[in-house]
Amino acid sequence: MLNRRQLIGVGAGAALVTTQAWGKTTNMGLPDAAEMDSASTLITPRPSSGPDYTPVVTLNGWTLPFRMNGNVKEFHLVAEPVERELAEGMTAHLWGYNGQSTGPTIEAVEGDRVRIYVTNRLPEHTSVHWHGMILPSGMDGVSGLSHPGIPPGKTYIYEFDLVKSGTFMYHPHADEMVQMAMGMMGFFIVHPKDPAFMPVDRDFLIMLNAFDIDPGTYVPRIMTMTDFNLWTWNSRIFPDIDPLVVNRGDKVRVRVGNLTMTNHPMHMHGYDFKVTCTDGGWVQPSAQWPEVSIDIPVGAMRAYEFVADHLGDWAIHCHKSHHTMNAMGHDVPTFIGVDKKPLTQKIRQFQPEYMPMGTAGMADMGVMEMPLPDNTIPMMTGWGPHGPIEMGGMFSVVKVREGIGADDYSDPGWYENPPGEQAYEWTGELPEFTSNTSPKTQYTPRPALTSKG
Structure with a gap:
């Protein structure tokens, strides 16, 4: 099995360095099937030949190596059951590709001819649809329409x-409800053949996917339509989603694909940006529009770009608040404003460890270490330099620093705000403030506001 250390240095056009034993004995003509057994972000070197481009960085993922066979780039995808660490302390039993969900990113260049071997190690037939690509009908990957489904144990070629x-x-178009709910999806990036067209210094990939996994269990509930409880990027959950590390002054592209069952308004703090690409193609400069949030529809992709000229740690997240929570319990009642002290005293006679939650909101869940079932993570978690961040799910941080090397994506740690550039407590006199004086306005009783809070 190929690990992260072995993969570093396996760039575009380089020979593959690993093959599974079953592949050597039964499929001698196939390209080797590289695998990844880590949830770390793998950085691919720039191409050493052919058109130059900035390789993409798949957060907590990697790029699939290829071999050259004449003028054809050959890849080998293996559809199979996988175990994916969604976050530390929680592993899901999924279906994916080459040892991981989401599958490895495929990178090539406009004008390339590609030959993709797809081996099926699932218990049922599958296919691969190349979402958004222009290709022959018989290569479109709709099982029963484009071609027969790929039976278990068989290998088909897409060229x-x-x-x-x-x-x-890319994703299956065979038993799609099950196979996509189990995590089968990935990116296919085609770089422009002209290196001067749409160049960037850093190019990040985020695949939005979601699962419904009951606390303490491992396998997604595949019949769920809307009530998902785990919202992920590249099958990974905050605080274990890697940060987007950039050097000050870099031109940065973020590509976001959505293969969940709902839309996601992606919001980034500290910057405005321009939408430069959809899965239909590049947006001409005269048509690019500025945003700080961009809604990603179901089955769609949006890419945006910005120049990283503001130092700091900047949140990036889905703006649907439940999508930055983990293990959501949709039937949990709301206790805001309810005095639970008498009830708590009675419950603790039988369960001394009981902790009341939700009387003043749910922020205390970010601090308390509540007992949880095995293979479950808290609803909100993650710590920053000033306390709990109280987030989960679809959340990460864009870390802009001075002096980051061109190929350096390592976490630089937390940003230290310069003097005078951080919010602070005020203990002096407060200015007068006004309120709505309409007789029709009703107020919840509140304590008097003083300079001491």
Whole structure:
């Protein structure tokens, strides 16, 4: 099995360095099937030949190596059951590709001819649809329509020319409800053949996916339509989603694909940005529009770009508040404003460890270490330099620093705000403030506001 250390240095056009034993004995003509057994972000070196481009960085993921066979780039995808660490302390039993969900990113260049071997190690037939790509009908990957489903134990070949650059996705179009709910999806990036077209210094990939996994269990509930309880990026949950590390002055692209069952308004703090690409193609400069949030529809991709000229640690997250929570309990009652002290005293006679939650909101869940079932993570978690961040799910941090090397994506730690650039407590006199004086306005009784709070 290929680990992160072995993969570093395996760049575009380099020979693959690993093969599973079953592949050597039964499929001697196949490209080797690289695997990844780590949830770390793997950095791919720049290409050593052919058109130059900035390799993409798949957060907590990696790029699939290829071999050259004449003028054809050959890849080997293996559809199989996998175990994915969603976060420290929680592993999901999923279906994916090459040892991981989401699957490895495929990178190539506009004008390339690619040959993709797809081996099925699932218990049922599968296929691969190349979402958004222009290709022959028989290569489109819709089981029963484009071609027969790939039976278990068999290998099919997809072969086509990459006629346009952009951001695309791949996923099954066979028993799609089950196979996508189990985590089968990935990115297919086609770089422009002209290195001067849409260049960036850093290029990040985020695949939005979601699961419904009951606390203490491992396998997703595949029949769920809307009430998912785990919202992930690249099948990873905050605080274990890697940060987006950039050097001050870098031009940065963030590509976000959505293969969940709902839309996601992606919001980034500290910056405005321009939307430069959809899964339909590049947006011409005259048509690019500024945003600080961009809604990603179901089955779609949006890419945006900005120049990293503001130092700091900047939140990036889905703006649906429940999508930055983990292990959501949709039937949990609301106790805000309820005095639970008498009830707590009675319960503690039988359960001394009982902790009341929710009387003043749910922020205390970010501090307390409540007992949880095995293979479960708290609803909100993650600590920053000033206390609990009280987030989970679809959340990470863009870390902009001076002096970050071109190939350095390591976490630089927390940003130290310069003097005078951090909010602080005020203990002096307060200015007068006004309130709505309409007789129709009703107020909840509140204590008098003083300079001492």
